[in-house]
Amino acid sequence: MATPTITEHDTTAPAAFGPAAALSCRECGERFPLGPVFACEICFGPLEVAYELPTGDPEALRRRIEAGPANIWRYAPLLPVPADVASKPNLNPGWTKLVKADNLARELGVTGGLHIKDDSGNPTHSFKDRVVAIALEAARTFGYTTLSCSSTGNLAGAVGAAAARAGLRSCVFIPHDLEAGKVVMAAVYGGELVGIEGTYDDVNRFCSELIGDPLGEGWGFVNVNLRPYYGEGSKTLAYEICEQLGWKLPDQIVVPIASGSQLTKIDKGLKELIALGLVEDKPYKIFGAQATGCSPVSAAYKAGHDVVRPVKPDTIAKSLAIGNPADGPYVLDIARRTGGAVEDVSDAEVVDAIKLLARTEGIFAETAGGVTVGVLRKLLSEGKLDPAAETVVLNTGDGLKTLDAVAPTTGLSATIRPNLDSFREAGLA
């Protein structure tokens, strides 16, 4: 595949990638110039963006951020994007609500403060708009004309929408048996949507091969060759949570795990805020949440392993159904380092948790939100999560995307004739 040369990267890097300085291998530490590469040439480890972050008065930086737009670009000084990013055509995601979940807290016995970071409020109704927005900027810089991805559904919609806004072509790949709602929400933006006969891991393999083939020339795969930039979008969840708490670290965060990238980037974001002096340094715990039907990281955590054995997924939480999670080992490191844990819940518990959150807080979460709320409840009951500590739980997508999950157990309370007697007889008055 024809990709820009290292020399070209060097010349574009200073302005195009803001404070980003290089790509660094998370495994062996080798550094590479900023480019459309995602795996280390030495050890195949994942590459991530290394920064030269702003120095100076934290209060000045805090004021600058607070004066910025009500979207992720308020954090542009901490992201691998050009300074004028907010003026370019993109979906401007982020700055979603942090909901104080007092009713749910009462129900679960949480006394230290419970918040739902509700990312269903993003333009395509999942957190994926954050990561795609960063990848889109990198795609523009590298001159890609087609935006692509492997997706469990949410990402497909986010890529289709972002490409439409940016005037790029999109062609995205999904497992052929995704929820009908997610297929519609991805296809409506007019790009190509291709179903692959297989699981998400098969889709991912296909995309990895396509990117090394002339057929994929000129394509920016947001979660393959643009993955180092894309992942950085999840840092904005950490930034927003702390800013919305009044520039304060939460004590505990419950994060869903698919590949595990989001959890690692939230940790990275929290550490950056501490290093910059934007929040006071104190311990925090990060908890990972999986569905039992696809719980390789939870299984490794419970077994005390530091590697993750891949599994074949079988769960209704399809947005988390990655059987071979690329960042799994790092999730294990972070859960153990911070004193958190990784836990999993059954599909029945996921559905129950979706309904619990909807009933108590008026938030309709997709299955991934059912996983985090279900794991929150389970960790509390196991005594692994402190009910007296301030806790944030992520809801990463809208329940309208996964109606099938709750439809069998949700419906009319009664069907009556249009008169008062009939209503009285139904016992609903």
Place this chain on the structure above:
Amino acid sequence: MSVSVRIPTILRTYTGGQAEVKAEGATLAEVIANLESNHAGISARVLDDTGKLRRFVNVYVNDDDVRFAEGLDTPTPDGAGVSIIPAVAGGC
């Protein structure tokens, strides 16, 4: 046994830029050893110091992830397609 091996972009410096090469061997381990004899240095990129597959490398024999099969002992039938792929792709 002669097999076709798809080479990821980051290893093509070892194969003169070729995206696909032929190799011999009845198992994945033999195929990798044969690759090394023709493309010196490639084995150390795929295997770690203890001779195991690196944890961020996925290898498929035809459509099967060898981690679900017999790892390096996975048979490589004549005409099989072997794919070496970075594992860090995908997800979020």
